[in-house]
Amino acid sequence: MTETSWHEELRARGYRVTPQRQLVLEAVKALEHATPEEICTRVRETARGVNISTVYRTLELLEELGMVTHTHLGHGAPTYHLASDADHVHVVCRVCGEISEVRPDLVQPLVDGLESELGFATDVHHLTVFGRCRNCR
Amino acid sequence: MTETSWHEELRARGYRVTPQRQLVLEAVKALEHATPEEICTRVRETARGVNISTVYRTLELLEELGMVTHTHLGHGAPTYHLASDADHVHVVCRVCGEISEVRPDLVQPLVDGLESELGFATDVHHLTVFGRCRNCR
DNA sequence: ATATGTGCAAAGAGTTTGCAACGGT
């Protein structure tokens, strides 16, 4: 998606293009796997303050527009990243917390199975696999 | 695990067998996929009150002992169930909230792939797949 | 000009913790 096309997208739906929204999107883009808090902190470094509640509202909006997605990588806050960067599956070690990303084709058999058995459309972006990594087993 | 063997297990580790712990375990067994709140409510029906913080502490203990596990089936509180009942994967529709359980062998290719590629030991019990069900796509 | 968006503060879920009293062993 180009810089201007999502501006159009917003306006077409009656939403407005605000500095806060641009800053939040840039932070999501730059940070990768960032929590709302982290995004807020990052945005505040760029002089113009943004309230945490605006960050929540903006993330909700951007997610609705399909520009970002979130995943739960642990027990705390969810992490957000660009939907276009989301073509991977998260693998999280519950002992050391290490986060790996693996090729989505590893889950293809699962996706296909759910499709044929349940008619279920898996949201691969949101999938997180917990377990123990090589070092922690 | 028999009724008495986990009593032994507790005592062997220096923990005590209390009515609260027995009631919480029974509630987890009976309710399946229950949140701490729901477990607390259920236990309170059996006359003897149990505080919500005791429920949290007990679930943590039972999980450490490997008797129960939890999963995140949505944005709210986690749900607990007996570890021995955990031989299934949860599939959750993000539109209607419907929860299905599927055979663990559907994820076997994923588990094997993570094992061989990363040396990663997947916790299948904790795996939840989000997406859209047949009716909601 | 007008309706959407923002900041602020307060409320709301869900969870954890400190401490005195309680009760298994």
Place this chain on the structure above:
DNA sequence: ACCGTTGCAAACTCTTTGCACATAT
């Protein structure tokens, strides 16, 4: 009797909401 366990209340984290003011269109 000892020490783990509980209840209670308070603190804490993460998130949502109401409302007056600000601002994109």
